[in-house]
Amino acid sequence: MSAQPNSALPETAAQPENFERFRQRRSASLLMSLLLHGCLLGLAVLLFSIFRSPTPDEPLRRGSIVLTSIDENQQEDFLTEEDIEETLDETAVAAAAAAAAAETAPAIDMPVVESLPGPPPIEPTPNATEMVNESHTDAATHQFELSEAELAEIAREQRRLKSRQPKGDPMSINVFDGTNMTGRRFVFIIDRSRSMGSQGLGVLARAQTELSSAIQQLKPNHEFQIVAYHSRTVTISKRQLLPATDSNKALVKPFLQNLAAFGATEHNYGINAGLAFRPDAIVLLTDGGYPGLTASQLKLIRRVAGNAEFHCIQFGLGTQQESSNFMMRLASECNGTFRYIDVRDWDE
Template structure:
């Protein structure tokens, strides 16, 4: 048997030619690019998600309340500060019904109180002229009581034609030759240490003249006394607030004892005493001081004059001094002129020991 020679194995058939390394390169590069791009896309998506959540949380209005903590009621209280403690007094807020009722009652009261638009009060021309003519003016003199001649009614006589026996009856009162007519008088006197000079004669004579003037008043007039240095010390009846008192005999006796108790010491502050007197809206203020310094400024004088105009008050000024004539430009003369008053200078050297 003849043996055939072994032939070489037949290679398998291939459906297609093997890809060269040049044909595989684009596909590998594509996969590498996709694998590199995946993490940045995830990061971008996460970042934009966080930004959107933050924007929504900012736009959304905050929830009312405090979460787990319950809301607490609040109220209004008035605080009264005492020397040793503070007292809190709760204030109940008014209801809407109470507010409406209050506004309605206020409107009704205003409408009822308003006078007719065409109403014009009559002018008592005769009364105005009578009051002007009944106010005497002093002539030049020394300023010592009894040494100055005055025109007009005598001390204590009623004027203005008002009926006798009625509170508010006008009279003419005097102090160191200065006269004023009305029914409400306030005496404002300096009690600073300088009034102790010259053996205490200025304060002593001021007290004597004040008591003499008080005794010309009657139960139909009212008065008040204010002695001052750095502070103002008014005459007050026991258990009563600062006010004008009737000039009856009992009150005048109490006032005399108050005047006798006054002593002079300390510095001088004019304005507070004058403003205290003006708060009582008197007809006449007798203002006496020996201190042309410290003087009231022009602004202070204007403030006092505005207040006196509103209350219809005349302010007379009496100045004690140690020279034969007053110091030029004294503010006391300006004070009297700005308030329709009289100015009198008194030389304390003429006081008897």
């Protein structure tokens, strides 16, 4: 009986203590909840104020920038627009004064730098006008002498050129019964395009007899060459003038017999190939097909031909229709003659 009251006392004493701890824990949880919800609410209000857009009726808020300065007594002074304008004016005046001083600054004497090793400096390009106006010394004061070896080489070259000159008197020969030309070097330029062959005017077959007869008149001290052309050129044997020996004269007929007439006509190409031999007289045999020679091409031919005679023979079917063409101009300006031959007359 005495043990029961003693065992109940501890439970009664423990209830107030447990309740107090429960109350404290509940108060702390409530406080933490209030703080957390307060923070969330404040964050929501802040985000809303930042990201929300003003309504069309809501006036925009304007801001401004205030400039201040600190004086020697650490007193703050607010700057006005007049103060800023005065500062800018003072800065502009100071910059202008500095620029004026730089223009009137005295020249600075630079130290003399010794010549450094390496290639010499590049000389400036001379002025052509100054060079012309400069006084020139007498050429006799400048002495220039060739070595014995150089003099001997020049003498050999002169002898070689002299040996290549045809010897003897020039002679006149006749081509196609009417074209006479005079000289020591003769070049015959013949068009071998399709229109000049047997399917055209038949000039190549007639030229075998005519050119062979003309070249037979030459003496051994004379030289000749035949240039046949369309879009390319071909010559007898070597591309050089041939001495008019019997053996070289015998090459003329086989050369003309083996010419095939085909292709287009390139007069400028054939004429310049003939001029390269530097002849005294040239005979051009062609029907004058398209294309002709331009004014610039004729000018160049006249310059290269020099004093050479340039005789032109044009072949056609029927009477001549042109009153002027490049062959007429070439012959009249190069000491030559022009003839037109109607191939129908050969059948009579």
